Amino acid sequence: MPMPAATDLRAFIPARDFALSKAFHAALGWDVRDVGPGIALVTVGAAQHFYIQDYYLREVAENSMLHLTVDDAQAWYAHMRSVLAEGRFPGARVQPPVAQPYGATVTFVHDPSGVLLHFCEWGSPHRAAP
Template identity: 55%
Template structure:
């Protein structure tokens, strides 16, 4: 077996409307580190991901990001308020749900259909 000796892992997230998705992820608290007209690098906590100005519906609707959060219920309240005014068409959020694997999870769909799992691990 070889050792790749990796120091980082980043995923690519598709965007149907790149400008809208840039605003959405920034509103969620993701820090934009770099961008051009086709790619943006965001930091969230100790992780990074690329937002790509490229969209295939089937890919977007089958893409998921799992994020560990401190308070899934607070995430639900905050994101519900964020998308309630209609500034992020296509975005939606579901109330927190206790999953059998132990996390309390708020599900969020970004404007392109990418599913975010906001998982609280210390939930009762």
Template identity: 50%
Template sequence: MIDLQAGDLRTFVPSRDFALSQAFYTALGCELEWSDEGLALFRLGASRFYLQAHYVKDWAENTMLHIGVQDAARCHADIKRLLASDRFAPARVAAPRREPYGALVSYVWDPAGVLLHLAQWDRP
């Protein structure tokens, strides 16, 4: 077996409107570390991801990020308030629901249709 000695894994996330998606992720608390006209690097906790100025509908609507949070209900309420202004339309949020794998999850769709799973685990 090959030992890649990997220290980091980053995904690429599409955006339909690059500036709007950058503003959306910043409003969610992601820290913009670097950007140019077509790519932005965000940090969320100990993780990072790239936001691209590139959009393919099927890809965007099949991209999902699973994010562990402390309080899915609070995240839902905060994001619902954020989205009430329609600034990030067509982004939307669903009320938390208990999933069979043990997490309470609030689902958030970003402006491009990327699905975020904000998952609160009852046990480590």
């Protein structure tokens, strides 16, 4: 029997404050739209997606991670600093880009619920954060 095709994979991430989480991801420049009660679809770029759910369990949130491949981890760091400088997203934070032993430069971002976002630039030399 042939293997059935799979065409998309979408994670669900928890939100301590659903409205705040949607606003945070929209502030990153992503499209965020409600698709059902307590569920919002986030579209990143042309074809990457994940869901924010109006559900929160600390242990789940603080152990959830999303990995995003980006062209410039330093630029995402600068963008995140400007978004967070507004003070609208309590609990959210960003770490300067760090060269990882597996060959990527990564900017780590914690969203307002504690979900960890990895902005990963592959195969580039490490650039020091300002």
